[in-house]
Amino acid sequence: MIFIVMAPIFIMFKYSLSDRASVVTGGAVIPLWPYEPTLEQYRGLLSADRFIGAAITSLKTALLAVIISLILGVPAAYALVRYRFPGILVLTTFLISIRFFPDIVSVVPVVEVFTPAGLVGNVAGVAAAHCLLSVPYVIFIAMGVFESIPGDLEEQAQVLGAGKITAFFTVTLPVALPGLAAAAIYVFLLSWDEFIFAYFLMAFSDLSTLPVLLRKILSWTPQHNLLAAISVLLSIPVVLFTFIVQKYMRAGATAGAVK
Amino acid sequence: MAEVRFSHVIKKYGKNEVVKDFSLTIFNEEFVTLVGPSGCGKSTILRMLAGLEEITEGDIYIDGIKTNDIPPQKRDVAMVFQSYALFPHMTVAENIAFGLKLRRKPQREIVSRIEESLALFSLRGLGERRPRDLSGGQRQRVALARALVLSPKVLLLDEPLSNLDAKLRLRMRSELKRIHRELRSTIFYVTHDQVEAMSLSDRVAVMNEGRLEQLGAPLEIYNSPKNTFVASFLGSPPINLLQARIQKEGETLYVNIGPCKLALSRQFRESYLHCAGRDIIFGIRPEHISIGESGKGKPILATVDVVEPLGDRSIITVALHKIELALITDAQTISPLRTIPIIFDMEKAQFFDRESGENIICKNR
Ligand SMILES: Nc1ncnc2c1ncn2[C@@H]1O[C@H](COP(=O)(O)OP(=O)(O)OP(=O)(O)O)[C@@H](O)[C@H]1O
Ligand SMILES: [Mg+2]
Numbered sequence: 117m118i119f120i121v122m123a124p125i126f127i128m129f130k131y132s133l134s135d136r137a138s139v140v141t142g143g144a145v146i147p148l149w150p151y152e153p154t155l156e157q158y159r160g161l162l163s164a165d166r167f168i169g170a171a172i173t174s175l176k177t178a179l180l181a182v183i184i185s186l187i188l189g190v191p192a193a194y195a196l197v198r199y200r201f202p203g204i205l206v207l208t209t210f211l212i213s214i215r216f217f218p219d220i221v222s223v224v225p226v227v228e229v230f231t232p233a234g235l236v237g238n239v240a241g242v243a244a245a246h247c248l249l250s251v252p253y254v255i256f257i258a259m260g261v262f263e264s265i266p267g268d269l270e271e272q273a274q275v276l277g278a279g280k281i282t283a284f285f286t287v288t289l290p291v292a293l294p295g296l297a298a299a300a301i302y303v304f305l306l307s308w309d310e311f312i313f314a315y316f317l318m319a320f321s322d323l324s325t326l327p328v329l330l331r332k333i334l335s336w337t338p339q340h341n342l343l344a345a346i347s348v349l350l351s352i353p354v355v356l357f358t359f360i361v362q363k364y365m366r367a368g369a370t371a372g373a374v375k
Numbered sequence: 376m377a378e379v380r381f382s383h384v385i386k387k388y389g390k391n392e393v394v395k396d397f398s399l400t401i402f403n404e405e406f407v408t409l410v411g412p413s414g415c416g417k418s419t420i421l422r423m424l425a426g427l428e429e430i431t432e433g434d435i436y437i438d439g440i441k442t443n444d445i446p447p448q449k450r451d452v453a454m455v456f457q458s459y460a461l462f463p464h465m466t467v468a469e470n471i472a473f474g475l476k477l478r479r480k481p482q483r484e485i486v487s488r489i490e491e492s493l494a495l496f497s498l499r500g501l502g503e504r505r506p507r508d509l510s511g512g513q514r515q516r517v518a519l520a521r522a523l524v525l526s527p528k529v530l531l532l533d534e535p536l537s538n539l540d541a542k543l544r545l546r547m548r549s550e551l552k553r554i555h556r557e558l559r560s561t562i563f564y565v566t567h568d569q570v571e572a573m574s575l576s577d578r579v580a581v582m583n584e585g586r587l588e589q590l591g592a593p594l595e596i597y598n599s600p601k602n603t604f605v606a607s608f609l610g611s612p613p614i615n616l617l618q619a620r621i622q623k624e625g626e627t628l629y630v631n632i633g634p635c636k637l638a639l640s641r642q643f644r645e646s647y648l649h650c651a652g653r654d655i656i657f658g659i660r661p662e663h664i665s666i667g668e669s670g671k672g673k674p675i676l677a678t679v680d681v682v683e684p685l686g687d688r689s690i691i692t693v694a695l696h697k698i699e700l701a702l703i704t705d706a707q708t709i710s711p712l713r714t715i716p717i718i719f720d721m722e723k724a725q726f727f728d729r730e731s732g733e734n735i736i737c738k739n740r
Contacts, residue, residue, distance in 0.1 A: 266458065266460065268456050268458050268460035269460050269462060269463075271425075271427050271447070271456075271460070272454070272456055272460035272462075273462075273473070274426075274427070274446070274447040274448050275425050275426075275427070275447050275448070275452065275453060275454045276448075276453065276473050276474035276477065276521065276522070276525065277448045277474050277477040277478060277525075278448055278473075278477055279446070279448055280446075282477070286473075287462055287464075290464045291462070291463060291464050
């Protein structure tokens with residue numbers, strides 16, 4: 117199991133360190149470890165303005181997408197859970213309907229709507245598009261989180277003297293944080309890896325996110341070692357972000373709250 | 376520190392009326408207990424008083440002020456939930472400090488009040504723990520401490536002792552009584568444990584199916600229950616309710632239970648004379664049946680069925696011509712299948728109408 121998970125990561129990592137000779141001879145006899153490990157690819161990438169630019173664009177987009185989708189999704193989920201109203205299923209189905217179609221189908225109407233709104237060729241546009249994809253999931257995840265928190269807690273806070281809003285911010289939100297962190301990770305990953313919307317929305321600009329840049333590089337000289345190095349660099353923020361957010365993801369957040 | 380008044384309060388969930396025309400006044404500094412079987416609407420009544428549940432009809436007054444539309448945080452009513460509802464992301468001390476902080480008490484006061492209440496509830500040394508690292512009983516005490524530290528006008532307790540073991544429950548019971556005496560809060564207490572109700576309260580309110588059946592001092596309710604429901608709800612083992620018939624022979628009234636004939640003493644003659652010839656339900660508490668030949672009244676013979684020793688006393692089930700009866704005795708030598716003479720203390724007996732279940736005497740008063 118571990119082997120299956122680790123093998124591609126190892127291969128990717130190996131290639132990223134490979135010198136040219138190892139890659140070229142690689143076809144016949146794949147060496148387990150490069151002849152002369154080198155950080156040349158990394159050095160080259162990290163000094164290339166284009167790569168750094170794309171990385172920053174990606175990071176900005178992802179963080180913006182995380183923030184917007186949490187701001188939109190969390191209160192919506194809270195309202196849906198605490199103030200049950202009819203038609204909730206229809207509404208959530210409607211919210212998630214954009215994912216019924218392959219992205220390549222929905223991208224055209226999205227570009228069409230975004231263009232007059234000035235949401236093409238910039239980070240905000242791509243982040244907004246990613247939110248279209250992620251908000252329904254955030255709502256679903258957050259609804260699950262809020263459902264798992266007993267309503268008693270909030271009512272208890274009220275009886276002890278907190279208003280509804282204070283009760284939400286001092287009790288419900290902190291208790292929900294671990295679950296919401298999972299939603300944040302999900303949005304970050306979705307945005308960080310997303311290609312089609314980023315590609316179309318940034319088509320006529322100098323901006324590109326990392327997946328878009330990767331695609332551009334791929335289309336001319338697919339150098340295994342360079343690609344692998346990009347991939348490694350691509351996964352670093354994902355791992356970092358996950359680690360940071362995971363601190364909040366302690367299991368059993370509501371343990372001991374009610375009998 | 377406050378008087379609470381329910382005036383014709385009704386609560387409906389959709390068409391389902393779970394609280395029916397509930398009126399009750401809890402006087403300043405009084406300890407009133409609401410008892411009743413599960414699902415009879417006790418928690419709902421507390422929640423309406425706390426402001427967590429809308430009142431369908433009727434009014435609730437605290438200190439003469441109508442509170443129907445006052446939000447919970449402005450009522451100065453503290454409540455301990457049936458589920459404790461401890462804040463899982465806060466330590467015990469933070470839980471207790473929650474209400475004090477919202478009231479913007481100075482830090483020094485908060486710290487000393489926390490210390491006090493940790494001591495009062497035997498929680499010393501647990502201040503830094505999280506609720507998940509506490510036992511059920513400790514959690515319950517934290518919930519109590521968190522509410523009581525606020526010295527609220529009205530304190531609502533929803534079965535606060537239900538999760539404690541027997542010993543701790545006894546201790547917390549007297550602790551509660553002492554706290555009530557010291558803080559002089561008006562306490563409205565919910566339980567379905569009738570012993571708790573009897574031992575703690577100034578007055579007990581017995582509920583059934585959303586209706587207030589009887590309200591009164593514990594002994595008053597115990598000794599003159601308004602109907603068979605109240606009679607059988609209070610007391611353990613419960614009161615014996617037997618099908619009987621009142622008959623007049625000459626100048627004497629008799630109660631006929633199966634083939635047994637029990638004479639009523641002269642002083643009750645007046646009260647029950649109008650029932651002569653009627654079918655009734657005869658109620659007698661287990662502790663009002665004694666074993667032996669001597670005593671007031673004529674002994675009748677019964678066969679011992681089951682003996683349950685409790686230590687100092689035993690609960691004994693006897694069969695009286697196929698009618699089962701429970702009685703309590705301190706005799707140690709009773710064994711099953713023996714035939715023993717028993718005597719009913721007719722002065723303590725209750726008579727209920729066969730159809731309505733109402734106490735015949737109460738109704739006539
Ligand atoms: N939100 C609700 N919607 C519909 N019915 C409800 C709701 N809350 C409570 N009920 C019903 O109201 C009745 C009274 O409930 P309540 O919780 O007050 O009972 P209780 O006397 O506290 O019982 P217990 O001793 O088990 O705690 C029950 O029949 C319950 O099913
Ligand atoms: Mg209840």
